[in-house]
Amino acid sequence: xxxxxxxxxxxxxxxxxxxxxxxxxxxxxxxxxxxxxxxxxxxxxxxxxxxxxxxxxxxxxxxxxxxxxxxxxxxxxxxxxxxxxxxxxxxxxxxxxxxxxxxxxxxxxxxxxxxxxxxxxxxxxxxxxxxxxxxxxxxxxxxxxxxxxxxxxxxxxxxxxxxxxxxxxxxxxxxxxxxxxxxxxxxxxxxxxxxxxxxxxxxxxxxxxxxxxxxxxxxxxxxxxxxxxxxxxxxxxxxxxxxxxxxxxxxxxxxxxxxxxxxxxxxxxxxxxxxxxxxxxxxxxxxxxxxxxxxxxxxxxxxxxxxxxxxxxxxxxxxxxxxxxxxxxxxxxxxxxxxxxxxxxxxxxxxxxxxxxxxxxxxxxxxxxxxxxxxxxxxxxxxxxxxxxxxxxxxxxxxxxxxxxxxxxxxxxxxxxxxxxxxxxxxxxxxxxxxxxxxxxxxxxxxxxxxxxxxxxxxxxxxxxxxxxxxxxxxxxxxxxxxxxxxxxxxxxxxxxxxxxxxxxxxxxxxxxxxxxxxxxxxxxxxxxxxxxxxxxxxxxxxxxxxxxxxxxxxxxxxxxxxxxxxxxxxxxxxxxxxxxxxxxxxxxxxxxxxxxxxxxxxxxxxxxxxxxxxxxxxxxxxxx
Numbered sequence: 001x002x003x004x005x006x007x008x009x010x011x012x013x014x015x016x017x018x019x020x021x022x023x024x025x026x027x028x029x030x031x032x033x034x035x036x037x038x039x040x041x042x043x044x045x046x047x048x049x050x051x052x053x054x055x056x057x058x059x060x061x062x063x064x065x066x067x068x069x070x071x072x073x074x075x076x077x078x079x080x081x082x083x084x085x086x087x088x089x090x091x092x093x094x095x096x097x098x099x100x101x102x103x104x105x106x107x108x109x110x111x112x113x114x115x116x117x118x119x120x121x122x123x124x125x126x127x128x129x130x131x132x133x134x135x136x137x138x139x140x141x142x143x144x145x146x147x148x149x150x151x152x153x154x155x156x157x158x159x160x161x162x163x164x165x166x167x168x169x170x171x172x173x174x175x176x177x178x179x180x181x182x183x184x185x186x187x188x189x190x191x192x193x194x195x196x197x198x199x200x201x202x203x204x205x206x207x208x209x210x211x212x213x214x215x216x217x218x219x220x221x222x223x224x225x226x227x228x229x230x231x232x233x234x235x236x237x238x239x240x241x242x243x244x245x246x247x248x249x250x251x252x253x254x255x256x257x258x259x260x261x262x263x264x265x266x267x268x269x270x271x272x273x274x275x276x277x278x279x280x281x282x283x284x285x286x287x288x289x290x291x292x293x294x295x296x297x298x299x300x301x302x303x304x305x306x307x308x309x310x311x312x313x314x315x316x317x318x319x320x321x322x323x324x325x326x327x328x329x330x331x332x333x334x335x336x337x338x339x340x341x342x343x344x345x346x347x348x349x350x351x352x353x354x355x356x357x358x359x360x361x362x363x364x365x366x367x368x369x370x371x372x373x374x375x376x377x378x379x380x381x382x383x384x385x386x387x388x389x390x391x392x393x394x395x396x397x398x399x400x401x402x403x404x405x406x407x408x409x410x411x412x413x414x415x416x417x418x419x420x421x422x423x424x425x426x427x428x429x430x431x432x433x434x435x436x437x438x439x440x441x442x443x444x445x446x447x448x449x450x451x452x453x454x455x456x457x458x459x460x461x462x463x464x465x466x467x468x469x470x471x472x473x474x475x476x477x478x479x480x481x482x483x484x485x486x487x488x489x490x491x492x493x494x495x496x497x498x499x500x501x502x503x504x505x506x507x508x509x510x511x512x513x514x515x516x517x518x519x520x521x522x523x524x525x526x527x528x529x530x531x532x533x534x535x536x537x538x539x540x541x542x543x544x545x546x547x548x549x550x551x552x553x554x555x556x557x558x559x560x561x562x563x564x565x566x567x568x569x570x571x572x573x574x575x576x577x578x579x580x581x582x583x584x585x586x587x588x589x590x591x592x593x594x595x596x597x598x599x600x601x602x603x604x605x606x607x608x609x610x611x612x613x614x615x616x617x618x619x620x621x622x623x624x625x
Contacts, residue, residue, distance in 0.1 A: 009058040038178050044190035045168060046224035049161040050231025053193035055274035056138045056157055057236075063146020064314060064397040067091050078318060079148050080501035088148070090305035090451040092347075093315075094587060099140045101291040110140045111351040112448070115155065115208060117188055118162040118457060120449045124467060127183045137163060140353040148306055148313040149298070150343045154194045155355015159350035161190030162209075164468025181217045184209040184222035192228030195241050201225045201281035207404040211444050211457040240417040242321050247374075248284045248388050248418045255383035256427050262371040262389060263396040266364060267435025270400030273341065274444040280349030281448075291351060298350025302343050303566030306564060308341035316340070318360055320394065323365040324416065330373070336368035356444060360401055361394045368393015372462050391421055392428035400432035464591050465584070469622025470553055471546035474567045474577030480505045483514050483534030487527055494522075505566050505575060506534055512573040513566055515541035521618070540594050543568050546576060557581060 058074045065073045068082035068091065082088060103111050107130055121129050141156030165186030167598075169179030187209060188201035195201075203219045206213055251259065275318035284294045306313040313330065319336055322328050328336075344359040372389025375382050387439065391412055399408035409425045412418075435444065446456045480489060483506045506514045521527070522536065542551055542560045544567050557565060567577040 004409045008222060013363070016165035017066060022390065023611050033303075034178075035216045035219055038174070038181055038216065039223050040186035041168060041172070041182055042165075042189075042220040043227050044226040045161070045165050045186045045291050046192075046227035047231065049157070049164055049190045050193040050228055051184050051236060052160060052164070053157045053231070054137065054152070054188055054235040055169050056142055057194075058607070059138070059142040060146045060153060060315070063095075064099040066588075067095070067102050078311075078316075079306075079313040081160075082310070086307060088310075088313075089300065091299075092148035092302040093296045093299035095149060096297070096302075096350065096352050097144050097293075098293030099144050100295045101162075102136060102140045103295075103351075103353075104292045106136045109133055110136045112348075112353070113562075115158060115187075115356070116445050116448050118159060118183065118209060120452075120454060121162075121166065121450070122180050122183065122211075123454055123456065127180040129163045129165050129172060131167040133163035134160060134167055137353065141201075141355075144316060144347075144353045148302055149347055149352060149357055150302060150314070150316065150340060151347070151354030151356075152194075152315050152317070152358025154191055154362075155192035156353065157194055158187045158355070161188070163184055165387070173563065178216075181220045184217070186324055186565050188221055189228035190227045193231045193235070194335050195411070195415055196229055196232040196236070196238075196412035197241075197411050198222075198225035198229040200407050200414050203407040203410055204404060206401065207407055209303050210223065241318070241415045242324055243319065244387060244416055244418060245325050246323075248385060248391070248420050250420050251385070251388065251424045252383040254381070255385070255388075256424055258372075258379070258382045259374050259389065259392045259424040260427035261539060262368055262375070262392055263431030264369060264395055264435055266396040266428070267400040267432035268439070270397055270432060270444075271440045272435055273345075273360075274401055274440065274442075274447065276341075276345050277348055277444060278447050280345050281351070283352055293318065294350040295347075295352035298347045298352055301346035301350075305339050305343040309335045311336060311342075312340045312343045315358055317358065318348045319362050320358070320365055323362070323369055323390045323533065324387055324394070326369065326390065333366050333369055333542055336362055336369060340366070347433040347518070348507075354561055356401075357398065359410040360397050360444075364397025364555055365390040365394040388418075388421055388424055391416060391418065393394070395425050395431035399429035403433055403436055403443050404445075405429050405433040411530060416500070422525070463589055465551040465554065466549050468550045468565055468587050469546065470548045470579055471552065473550060473583040474546065474579050480507055480511075480575060481483075481517075482506075482534060483508055483532060483537075485533050486529065486530035487522060487531050487533060488537075490522060490533060491529070504533075505578070507575055508534075511575060513541060513568055513575050516566070543573075544579055546570050550582050553579055553584060554581075 024491040032151050048606070061074050061076050062072065064079055065071050065077055065344050068079045068084060068088075076123060080448065084091065090271040099110070109117060109130060110133065121127055137159045138156050138162070141151070141153070144149050162183045163181035163186070165178060165184070169182040184205040188205045189291045192198045192201045202218070202221055202225050206219070210217050210221070253333055284298070287294065287297070289297070302313070302458055311319055323333065323336070340359060341363050347354060348356070369386060371385045371393060372386045375384050395408040399405045403576070408429045414419065424522045441449045450455065457499060481504050503518050504519070506517055509513055517533060522533070542556065542565055544556060544561065544565050547570050554563070557563065563576060567579050568574060569576050
């Protein structure tokens with residue numbers, strides 16, 4: 001009549017129809033039409049954010065000209081050439097005060113540099129960003145930067161693009177995962193529109209926003225970045241953002257070693273900078289003033305530094321270009337290295353609206369240039385090129401502070417067009433990344449959200465559940481009964497055998513699977529004892545094949561709302577086993593241990609002995625001949 005192996009777990013009614021009505025489908029098979037649809041949305045967002053990026057830059061120019069020169073103009077003008085005298089100290093404070101008021105009465109989310117806030121929404125809030133950030137962030141950032149804030153336009157436009165993508169994602173009937181893709185597409189398209197660096201922006205999405213590498217995200221983000229690059233060429237320039245006046249020569253081996261040393265040193269410096277930013281932020285937390293006033297107080301510090309070192313004011317992309325071309329005297333390089341850092345740390349720690357990328361690039365380029373000069377002084381034959389030293393310093397600083405190592409390397413190549421720098425950039429950025437990873441638990445992007453108890457992924461590994469199949473995890477079936485038996489026969493047999501199963505797998509006379517019946521149904525008082533068991537099956541039978549992946553098994557269990565499923569043979573409907581959710585956990589745990597387990601597969605000692613024996617046989621054979 002039946003066989004018995006192990007007690008089971010109750011089977012609930014299927015939620016399949018309910019899930020279908022809510023638009024929740026299995027993630028096992030990608031919907032290719034859906035991928036194309038999301039990619040089309042991403043392109044539209046990228047086109048819009050390219051225009052917003054241009055408007056943001058123009059607005060920064062207007063605020064800069066009004067604040068430092070008293071003229072209404074959209075022409076680009078650096079604040080450092082002003083003639084305000086000591087009044088320059090007050091100008092950033094006024095901008096900070098306006099930002100504080102906007103944060104108080106608009107949205108507190110405009111404070112900060114954008115990327116950590118976007119990461120937090122991705123990880124904790126299903127990528128939902130308030131729509132008001134779409135206009136509050138660029139306006140507040142333009143005011144902060146235009147009045148002398150030591151930031152770049154890239155941070156605000158990344159935050160704005162992310163907010164635009166998230167807002168559209170909240171208006172459309174899409175999933176949380178798809179909304180995350182649109183958020184990342186908008187953010188990276190904004191970065192590309194400013195810098196003209198589409199490939200670096202794609203890596204930025206993977207390393208800092210998406211935390212995945214899948215076709216559905218890669219296609220959408222890539223198309224968005226291509227659109228952003230077209231917007232950059234059309235609205236800004238087709239030339240590299242940091243245009244060099246000469247081609248960087250191919251580095252020698254000794255020079256590559258020197259650049260790697262610079263990268264290691266900057267890795268330690270990036271740790272210090274990250275800790276300094278959050279130390280200053282913590283210091284502002286202890287001030288006896290409402291946080292609305294903090295940006296204004298920070299603005300006073302920016303203005304004071306700017307009075308003594310005017311080139312620390314504003315975006316400062318021209319500073320990066322001059323550093324890369326080695327056009328600045330040593331005193332000014334030192335000034336940018338120290339005072340830009342001081343100004344930026346104070347401003348960012350005060351909670352004003354701004355970015356991190358441009359300041360990090362400036363400080364890194366200045367440090368790399370100083371490191372190159374020092375190496376040439378100590379080792380004249382090391383072959384260091386000062387332009388390349390500044391470039392590797394710029395990239396290594398971003399790599400160490402953010403651990404977006406691939407983004408850092410490709411960004412430097414795309415924004416300068418100097419592809420001879422590939423190996424030196426690889427050595428220096430990986431060096432900085434190594435130091436940062438070994439000696440710092442968080443990064444400048446993750447420290448704030450880590451303090452709130454939010455874990456950010458730092459590894460992108462293949463899903464082991466995709467690699468394991470059901471056949472590797474099944475156990476022997478529980479009680480199996482034949483469907484032609486009556487309820488009364490089963491009850492009598494169950495009592496005689498002392499069964500305590502909560503469910504029964506029903507098969508026909510050829511052991512072909514029919515379905516599952518719960519014990520509560522079989523032993524219900526109202527049940528007709530003369531009924532055959534198979535007539536109690538009221539739902540479409542759910543099952544797995546031995547060749548299914550464990551990922552598919554989890555999806556099937558979730559959609560059917562069950563903890564256990566029968567496993568059928570690869571061909572036919574013969575029951576070969578049972579898969580319990582505990583079996584999946586055990587298989588995953590075993591595979592995880594196996595991946596981490598240490599051991600040697602080749603024994604040098606045994607290989608050596610085999611070679612000696614083989615050699616001895618050859619010698620004996622020769623003697624006999």
